[in-house]
Amino acid sequence: MLCVHGIGQQFKGERVLHGEWCPALRDGVGRAGGTLGADDVRCLFYGDVFRPPGRPLSVGVPPYTAADVDDDFERELLLAWWAEAARTDPGVVDPDSRTLARVPRGAQAALRALSTSRFFSGLAVRMLVFDLKQVRRYLMDEDVRAEIQDRLATAVDADTRVVVGHSLGSVVAYEALAAHRTWPVRSLVTLGSPLGVSFVQDFVQGFVHDRLPSGQPGRWPGSVEQWTNIADSGDVVALRKDLGGLFGGDDRRVRDVEVHNGAHAHNVQPYLTAVETGRAILSGLR
Template sequence: MARVVCIHGIGRQHTGERELRGAWHPALSDGLTRAGAVTDLAADDVRCVFYGDLFRPPGRTLALGDPPLDASDVADGFEAELLLAWWAEAARTDGTVLPPDARTLARTPQAVQRALNALSRSRFFAGVALRGLVLDLRQVRGYLCDPALRDAVQQRVADAVTERTRVVVGHSLGSVVAYEALCARPDWPVRTLLTLGSPLGVRNLVFDRLRTGPTGSPGDWPGSVRHWTNLADAGDVVALVKDLRPLFGERVRCQVVHNGARAHDATRYLNTAEAGRAVEEGCRETGEAGV
C-alpha cells in the first residue's frame, strides 16, 4: 500500500505503471535528498496510476507507432483553441517561435497548420512528431469532455489510494485528475497534493470544466489536503498559468523551478528540492518519516 500515489499526464499511452514507477521513484528519492529530508521511500511506497492505455487504439502494438495524423485531424473548438493557446505561450517563452497574429487567432484550418508547424520547431516540443501533438490534444479533450473516459480514469485513482496514502502527485493532465479525485473524496487520508506542470489555471478550456463532486465547484480546496504545492517551469507551455492562487486561493504554494531544455519533464520536476520538501511534508504528518 503506497504512501505516495503518482498520476501521469498526456502522451504516456505506450508505457505502463511499472515503467513509470521505475523512473519516478528514483526522481522522487533524489528530490528528497536535495531537500535534506529524512523520509526514505522504498519502491513499494510509490504507486503510479496508469491510464494511458485508455487512449491507445485496441489491437495495436508499439511497433506500428501512432496513427498518421495531420492538421485536418485537429477538431474545431476545444482542440483548436488549446493548440493556439500552446502556440501563444511557446512564442512568449521561446524567441525562436514566431507568435500568432490577430488573423491567426480566428482558428482557421490554416491557423491550425501554422500552429502545428511553429510548435514542432519550438524547444518545448522538440522531437515530438506532428501526430504526437494531435494525439496530445485529443487526450486532453477526451478526458475533459468524455464522461465515460473520465470515470474510467478516476476509478483507477480510487483503486490506488489506500488508508496509508498521504501524498498525491499529479503531472500535467494528471494534476487535473488528481485535483478532481481529491475534491470528490474528502474522506481520503491524503494530506499533500503536489502538482507539476499543471494546466489547472487555464480558464475556459480547463478550469471551467473541472468536475469537483455533486456539491462542489471549480476552485474548491481539494478535499482533505492540508498542503498543496504547485511547481511550474517558466518555459513549460502546458502550464500556461504558473500561479494558481487567483483561482484556488492563497493556500496554494506556487513555485517556479528550472528544468532546462525539458521544461515539462516529470522526473525533472520530481528531483527538485521543492518537490522533495512537499513529499516530506506529507509523509511527516503520518508519523512515518524515516521509515
C-alpha cells in the first residue's frame, strides 16, 4: 500500500510520515477486523519540492501576508474556503452577508474571516497562504508537477494494490493512476479530497476538477477497480464531498462515505483511524 500526503508537510520526510500514518492505518484496519503490518505501508514524500531554500536567518516559510495572495487561482481558492467555512461554522461570517457590503471580497477579508473559524484555528496567515501556493504550484507549474509525478511513479511497484491519498495527495494519486493504466493498483482511497470542486457559489469558476492535467474531467483512474472517497462534512478543503456523480460511468462508480473527525476535520489521523477507511483498505488488499 502506498500513501500520498497532502499540503503542509514540507518539513517532514518519508520516515516521519510513516511513523505518523502507519499506526493510524493499523488502528483503522484493526477496527475493520483486519491486520496490517508496518512493512505493508509505504509513504511517498514530495513536500521538500515546496520547501523554501535555506538562507541566513530564514524562518523556513516566507512571512506571507494577504498582499502575497496575488494570483487569481489563489484568490478563488481562498474565497471558496471562506464560503465553505461559513457554511459549516456558525462563527464565521458569510462572505455574502450584508454586514460585509462595504468590505471588498479580497484576500484580507477572507483571511480575517477564516481566522475566526474552528477549521483554521491556530494556523498562521503565512502558513495558510503558503498552503494556497502549494496547491497552485502543483496544478500550474509543469516542473513541480512532473517532479512529484515522477516520484510517485518510482514508488509504485508490482506489489502495490492500494493507494491512499489525502488532500492534495488525492489529486496527485488520481492523476498518476489516470495516466498509468497498466499499473497493478486495484483500489484508490481518497481522504478529504478537493477533486470534485468545480465551483463554489459565485466565487470559483474552475478549481481542481476542471484543471486536472491528465485528460478529461471524469476520467476513471486507470486500472483501479474500486474507489472509495471519504470526507468529513466539516472538511473545508473537501469542498464537494461526493465524487460519485463526477467520475466513472455505468459500470464504475465512486463510493462516497461520510465520517466524523471531530474538531480537526481535515487532519489525516482521524481519517486513517476511521473504520470506514479500514474497510476500504481491507477490501482493496483482498
